[in-house]
Amino acid sequence: MISYEENLARFGEQLSFKNLADFRLKKPAKTRPDGIVICGMGGSGIPGMIIESFSEELGIPVPTMVVKDGKIPRLYFKNPFFVAVSFSGETAETLACLKQALAMKGKSGLAIITSGGKLKSFADKYKLPLVLLKHGDLTPTPGDQVWGLTPREASGIMVHGIVKVLKAVFPLKVSPLKRFKPLRLKGFGEQLARKAKDRNILIYTDYSFAHLGYIWKTNLNETAKIPAFTNIYPELNHNEIAGFEKAKGAWAIFWLKEKSSAALSKKIKLISKAIGSKVKNIEIPLTGRNLEEKTWNGIVLSHWTALSLAKLNGVDPRKTKIINELKELSKSTNNNGS
Numbered sequence: 001m002i003s004y005e006e007n008l009a010r011f012g013e014q015l016s017f018k019n020l021a022d023f024r025l026k027k028p029a030k031t032r033p034d035g036i037v038i039c040g041m042g043g044s045g046i047p048g049m050i051i052e053s054f055s056e057e058l059g060i061p062v063p064t065m066v067v068k069d070g071k072i073p074r075l076y077f078k079n080p081f082f083v084a085v086s087f088s089g090e091t092a093e094t095l096a097c098l099k100q101a102l103a104m105k106g107k108s109g110l111a112i113i114t115s116g117g118k119l120k121s122f123a124d125k126y127k128l129p130l131v132l133l134k135h136g137d138l139t140p141t142p143g144d145q146v147w148g149l150t151p152r153e154a155s156g157i158m159v160h161g162i163v164k165v166l167k168a169v170f171p172l173k174v175s176p177l178k179r180f181k182p183l184r185l186k187g188f189g190e191q192l193a194r195k196a197k198d199r200n201i202l203i204y205t206d207y208s209f210a211h212l213g214y215i216w217k218t219n220l221n222e223t224a225k226i227p228a229f230t231n232i233y234p235e236l237n238h239n240e241i242a243g244f245e246k247a248k249g250a251w252a253i254f255w256l257k258e259k260s261s262a263a264l265s266k267k268i269k270l271i272s273k274a275i276g277s278k279v280k281n282i283e284i285p286l287t288g289r290n291l292e293e294k295t296w297n298g299i300v301l302s303h304w305t306a307l308s309l310a311k312l313n314g315v316d317p318r319k320t321k322i323i324n325e326l327k328e329l330s331k332s333t334n335n336n337g338s
Helices: 004-009 046-053 092-103 117-125 151-167 182-196 207-224 240-245 262-275 291-313 321-335
Strands: 020-023 035-039 064-067 080-086 109-114 130-133 200-206 228-233 251-258 279-286
Touching: 004 151, 004 182, 004 291, 020 151, 035 046, 035 092, 046 064, 046 080, 046 151, 046 207, 046 291, 080 092, 080 117, 080 151, 092 109, 092 117, 109 117, 109 151, 117 130, 130 151, 151 207, 151 291, 182 251, 182 279, 182 291, 200 207, 207 228, 207 251, 207 291, 240 262, 251 262, 262 279, 279 291
Parallel strands: 035 064, 035 080, 080 109, 109 130, 200 228, 200 251, 251 279
Antiparallel strands: 020 130
16 A cells, blocks of 8 residues: 555556556447546546546547536437446446446446456456556555545546547547656645645636536545635636635635736736635646646645645545545445445
């Protein structure tokens, strides 16, 4: 097992295909898909959002839809290709979606991405395309924390698992991420944590970084054990800022933005003036040459910030007591038939 901090320092190792083993992936699609449906929950749902956000950069020629539920909604694709993602291989909602996709005859096809568990058994039973996640020389362990990692710490491996599948379906434009140095962001993350300590945190982005705002929110929730919320600019100008008229307590807003966006910086100053002094506005410039680099830098920075807040708050960054209690209560309710 490696620590949360060590995994972050080595995060660049996840951004390649070396942590993957594939089976039955030669021709995963029966016909050319007209849409991609990626099913996943929690930390295993994040990779689908990341793929959707830079699908254009990857050269995915059809729409991408992310399902974070136990049921596939009505589809507007005639021949969708399904991808089921579960880090542990035990996620109930993803298994339910997988069974539903199989009942639909898989339309153009389906593939599974996991480290083992029930999803791997399902893939082997039905001879489905499978990408098996690995992490260097670490041995998979049963349960929610595989190799001692939580799903949110392994987004890089899972994203590359999805890309590996889609590369077998479409001629994607994939290039390795160069000069990726996670440790360079540690100090900034610690600084952000100190500024936001003991404050309610909001994460605001423009539409192009909405996926990143959500990832920041969930990392702060699970790792730092604090409520955090996200919204999109300029939509928030038409509703959310009105809530500060009667807001109580101390607040911090993390503004995730393009480094060169002087126009947004000007707007932030106007919004700050309108909201008043009860809110600490913190601009976070996203660095990188393209959307993909900015996304990965932003994700790692969110982890450093959340980990630093966990330390300041004296909580275990990996354990999620309330989530685990809810799972046990759900099991008990199901077993009792109520």
